[in-house]
Amino acid sequence: xxxxxxxxxLVILSALVLVGTxxxxxxxxxxxxxxxxxxxxxxxxxxxxxxGVWLTLGPALLWVVPRPLERAPVxxxxxxxxxxxxxxxxxxxxxxxxPHPFLLVLLAVELVIPxxxxxxxxxxxxxxxxxxxxxxxx
Numbered sequence: 001x002x003x004x005x006x007x008x009x010l011v012i013l014s015a016l017v018l019v020g021t022x023x024x025x026x027x028x029x030x031x032x033x034x035x036x037x038x039x040x041x042x043x044x045x046x047x048x049x050x051x052g053v054w055l056t057l058g059p060a061l062l063w064v065v066p067r068p069l070e071r072a073p074v075x076x077x078x079x080x081x082x083x084x085x086x087x088x089x090x091x092x093x094x095x096x097x098x099p100h101p102f103l104l105v106l107l108a109v110e111l112v113i114p115x116x117x118x119x120x121x122x123x124x125x126x127x128x129x130x131x132x133x134x135x136x137x138x
Contacts, residue, residue, distance in 0.1 A: 003127070007120050008065050011075075014113060015061035018082075022055025035100040057081060068121065069128055075121065079114040086110025 030037040064071045
């Protein structure tokens, strides 16, 4: 299934982004962000905590790659977490103002890639079920 391979590549790239940005933000804290990064101790602690959570989603996503159809529950939780994070970022923009353009790019990625992965996964599942049905009928 060529489409499955392409799906796996997108999942790997997504996982690498999670690991890379998560590790960078754990180590550098908010100074990894563009623009004004002056925040208090409590906000820095909270920021790094969520960066650590973000970082751990990457290896979990890599675990999904070899068998994405069988490991769907883990994949669905990860893409839901990223999407909900994007919704939270959108809420912050609405309540506090529009952030740096780089963060708007991240917002777009967080709100677009998860639904794409979800719908693509559903299509792969339907294709697998159709092929299995054809094999059983033949």
